Amino acid sequence: xxxxxxxGIRIEAIATVVPxxxxxxxxxxxxxxxxxxxxxxxxxxxxxxxxxxxxxxxxDLGYVAAVEIINKLKLxxxxxxxxVFASPAPDYIxxxxxxxxxxxxxxxxxxxxxDITHGCSSFPYGSQVVYxxxxxxxxxxxxxxxxDSNSKNVNQKDNSYMLCSDAxxxxxxxxxxxxxxxxxxxxxxxxxxxxxxxxxxMRDLNPIDSEVVCSDGVSxxxxxxxxxxxxxxxxxxxxxxxxxxEYLEWTDTDFEKYDAIAFHQANGIIxxxxxxxxxxxxxxxxNVIHDYGNTGGNxxxxxxxxxxxxxxxxxxxEVLGVAFGVGLSLGVTSFxxxxxxxxxxxxxxxxxxxxxxxxxxx
Amino acid sequence: xxxxxxxxxxxxxxxxxxxxxxxxMELDDIEEYDSxxxxxxxxxxxxxxxxxxxxxxxxxxxTVGDILKLMV
Numbered sequence: 001x002x003x004x005x006x007x008g009i010r011i012e013a014i015a016t017v018v019p020x021x022x023x024x025x026x027x028x029x030x031x032x033x034x035x036x037x038x039x040x041x042x043x044x045x046x047x048x049x050x051x052x053x054x055x056x057x058x059x060d061l062g063y064v065a066a067v068e069i070i071n072k073l074k075l076x077x078x079x080x081x082x083x084v085f086a087s088p089a090p091d092y093i094x095x096x097x098x099x100x101x102x103x104x105x106x107x108x109x110x111x112x113x114x115d116i117t118h119g120c121s122s123f124p125y126g127s128q129v130v131y132x133x134x135x136x137x138x139x140x141x142x143x144x145x146x147x148d149s150n151s152k153n154v155n156q157k158d159n160s161y162m163l164c165s166d167a168x169x170x171x172x173x174x175x176x177x178x179x180x181x182x183x184x185x186x187x188x189x190x191x192x193x194x195x196x197x198x199x200x201x202m203r204d205l206n207p208i209d210s211e212v213v214c215s216d217g218v219s220x221x222x223x224x225x226x227x228x229x230x231x232x233x234x235x236x237x238x239x240x241x242x243x244x245x246e247y248l249e250w251t252d253t254d255f256e257k258y259d260a261i262a263f264h265q266a267n268g269i270i271x272x273x274x275x276x277x278x279x280x281x282x283x284x285x286x287n288v289i290h291d292y293g294n295t296g297g298n299x300x301x302x303x304x305x306x307x308x309x310x311x312x313x314x315x316x317x318e319v320l321g322v323a324f325g326v327g328l329s330l331g332v333t334s335f336x337x338x339x340x341x342x343x344x345x346x347x348x349x350x351x352x353x354x355x356x357x358x359x360x361x362x
Numbered sequence: 363x364x365x366x367x368x369x370x371x372x373x374x375x376x377x378x379x380x381x382x383x384x385x386x387m388e389l390d391d392i393e394e395y396d397s398x399x400x401x402x403x404x405x406x407x408x409x410x411x412x413x414x415x416x417x418x419x420x421x422x423x424x425t426v427g428d429i430l431k432l433m434v
Contacts, residue, residue: 039377230397230416230420231417234404237404269405
């Protein structure tokens with residue numbers, strides 16, 4: 001259950017993009033005061049984040065990341081038969097963002113494009129969908145876009161605003177007859193309220209936009225992102241290590257096999273706990289939380305791009321990827337990739353102006 | 363471990379001056395005891411006492427003494 005073996009397809013390249021809009025210590029102090037910021041930084045180890053601008057979206061960042069891969073590897077776009085946009089931050093309620101990206105990227109109409117609304121675990125979930133779709137088709141390439149723009153959902157008076165960072169990654173999948181991937185996915189929907197935006201979905205489409213003080217003392221409207229920090233911390237530091245050990249047992253591997261153990265960059269205290277609980281060597285665990293904050297579903301990929309993006313070594317590394325979050329859900333997967341195909345992080349102001357719809361234009 | 367030593371651990375965690383806490387103090391009255399420090403409390407209790415706190419247990423703490431009872 002929840003364990004998938006994928007053969008004949010592997011990850012070939014990763015590119016990551018963040019918006020230009022930088023939020024550092026000084027900006028946070030202006031918003032929250034020195035004392036609060038100092039304490040926040042000490043516990044989370046987050047000193048900077050990047051936020052999308054008003055009309056900029058995850059798909060803009062993902063677009064730039066995908067173009068980077070297509071151009072650098074000189075891909076024939078007509079060979080891309082699967083495009084998955086795995087993010088809780090679509091451009092619209094309808095249509096799927098993947099359809100807009102298929103158009104913007106100039107992919108063929110033969111390309112199957114769809115969205116998955118997972119959050120922090122969207123990389124293993126999205127990967128599994130791409131593996132499965134490619135396995136039952138003859139397309140040469142599959143493209144996965146993962147990312148989040150949670151800064152748009154968090155109330156700016158909520159300390160979590162200092163945590164949430166925006167970014168997207170593009171991941172290219174190719175055919176390789178020798179490739180074997182194993183992915184494990186888990187869900188505990190009983191904890192669905194632990195990370196939630198209560199309004200704007202069909203359950204409560206147009207709630208009043210007034211703020212209420214929640215049990216954690218933070219004012220929010222139903223359009224704002226809520227996280228039960230304690231429950232999520234317990235999930236991340238107890239359920240996740242158990243799942244990692246289960247994955248290692250299932251795959252008959254140990255940490256020695258992997259060059260990088262890339263966790264979702266949730267916050268500093270969670271990453272430290274995972275390193276300690278699983279008795280990992282810190283140098284094997286990419287940790288970029290200090291400079292990028294929590295970027296959601298693409299954060300483990302961003303961490304890889306930061307660590308390896310500027311190294312040209314023509315060396316293949318083994319990566320164990322561990323992601324967890326909203327759902328609550330988690331996923332563990334592994335892959336090998338040439339360091340040269342892990343590209344440096346790009347910063348962008350890219351924005352799809354045609355995507356800002358005025359009713360008069362319809 | 364004496365009561366004073368346990369209080370000192372909580373004072374260090376909350377970055378309070380030595381002697382700032384006593385067992386009868388209401389947690390709601392301690393400004394430094396916020397959502398972030400509760401994560402530190404989970405870590406401290408697990409590392410120092412082998413106690414795995416969950417959110418419900420933490421929500422049930424009313425006084426400093428309630429925490430001390432589990433520091434064994």
